Amino acid sequence: MALAVASANSESESEDRTAHATLRGYRLGDWQAMHALDLICFEPVFQFSRGDMRGFAETRGAVTVLAEAQGLEAQVELAGFCVTQLDERTGYVVTLDVAPAWRRSGLARRLMAEVESKLHSIGAEEMELHVFTGNAEAIRFYEAIGYTQAATAKDFYARSLHALLYRKKLPD
Numbered sequence: 001m002a003l004a005v006a007s008a009n010s011e012s013e014s015e016d017r018t019a020h021a022t023l024r025g026y027r028l029g030d031w032q033a034m035h036a037l038d039l040i041c042f043e044p045v046f047q048f049s050r051g052d053m054r055g056f057a058e059t060r061g062a063v064t065v066l067a068e069a070q071g072l073e074a075q076v077e078l079a080g081f082c083v084t085q086l087d088e089r090t091g092y093v094v095t096l097d098v099a100p101a102w103r104r105s106g107l108a109r110r111l112m113a114e115v116e117s118k119l120h121s122i123g124a125e126e127m128e129l130h131v132f133t134g135n136a137e138a139i140r141f142y143e144a145i146g147y148t149q150a151a152t153a154k155d156f157y158a159r160s161l162h163a164l165l166y167r168k169k170l171p172d
């Protein structure tokens, strides 16, 4: 059965939902649910096309982790995911998406710990990512998990939409 995206109306269901989400690696076809969640998580200018999402998730060197959970009527839902790439000794975070109903329950922290660990095991020594200068929630999140601002990338997303480059050294 195709993976559905977690519904947005169940935020108050549980205080510690993350314990009920299971992390797993990418399976062929997952990009469709990932793309649907990306449309919920980002404004149009920051969204990936279907082709981009599939390409990033299925390209050689990609490390993609999904968080899935049991939804209503025993349906398996996509609660979040993270797509990364290994480039030489650097793990690059292509995107990180958590469904609104699952936010602030530690899911992104788990997803990032998992991709960092996988990337480290295949040779990454540091992590890198870009985040929109106006995305205060994501900036708070990355700083909370040990990333530090390294540079500004002007017009990174589009004209006048700048990014901050963040880095984190992985433990030896």
Ligand SMILES: CC(C)(COP(=O)(O)OP(=O)(O)OC[C@H]1O[C@@H](n2cnc3c(N)ncnc32)[C@H](O)[C@@H]1OP(=O)(O)O)[C@@H](O)C(=O)NCCC(=O)NCCS
Pocket (backbone or CB within 6 Å): 041, 042, 095, 096, 097, 098, 099, 102, 103, 104, 105, 106, 107, 108, 109, 110, 130, 131, 132, 135, 136, 137, 138, 140, 141, 142, 144, 145
């Ligand atoms: C940013 C995002 C991935 C965070 O996901 P999350 O699962 O809610 O994050 P976590 O619950 O693991 O948060 C861990 C810590 O990060 C910080 N944090 C996360 N979201 C925050 C927010 N909205 N405001 C302030 N701090 C926040 C907190 O320190 C939090 O710990 P706490 O809840 O114990 O205080 C999520 O909000 C999201 O998907 N946003 C839309 C897509 C996006 O912007 N992705 C990143 C693009 S680069």
